[in-house]
Amino acid sequence: MKYLTQWRLRCASNDLKSTAAPIITIANKYGYESEASFSKAFKREMGVSPSKHR
Template structure:
């Protein structure tokens, strides 16, 4: 996969955060097999594709929570979750706080959600 193709893929993932991405669908976009795509993605970004996607979604959601009064359920849908409860569990797992607590300014301003766990 060329650098341009990889960057284009990331641009698409970022622009369509609500899309129901899978490793397979991302690999198809990259014109690679699932395993080759996952290996290259992990080598370049330091984490598997679905980990990156989840962390990107939480980053987008965190910004929306802090910068708007949009209901949590709507933010959940905007970042690709079909239910508010599933989103809330994922958000708490990744950010260490429930979305409502985060919105009210609880805890630190946000964890570095796009860094690999080893960083």
């Protein structure tokens, strides 16, 4: 399960850097229902918030 979460967030990381799509759109694309839950998971795995990563 941890591998799947890491994989989804790494894919999301690529989308954050390569597109101008809103964070909520990327969050939904990778299975997160809210921007808050996505941001929390992203920061836990990557060490920075999605907006700073972008």
